[in-house]
Amino acid sequence: MDYGIYIIIYAIIISIISAIATITDKLKAKNNKRRIRESTLLWLGFLGGAGVMFLTMKIIRHKTKKKKFMITLPLFFVLHIIAAITICYLSPYI
Secondary structure, eight states: OOOHHHHHHHHHHHHHHHHHHHHHHHHHHHTTOOOOOHHHHHHHIIIIIHHHHHHHHHHHTOSTTOHHHHHHHHHHHHHHHHHHHHHHHHGGGO
16 A cells, blocks of 8 residues: 555645644734644644744744744654655555
């Protein structure tokens, strides 16, 4: 079974959700409204949205001074790439 297409579809969906959550949090911050929890944003990054979330944060200048995000999200992204390559490489054996 070829897992590559499922990985790509999942990555696209979680990336869109992560970008929307990041932009929503930025807008709520500007309007002094109740924000999205940092733990929720980090979970979205952990679940696969780290790359797009990091880029979105840089583009809209949101949470760029928080080391928690600027270190953790790139680390998650590297781990996601390793996991995707491993799954695609091992998929003939699974």
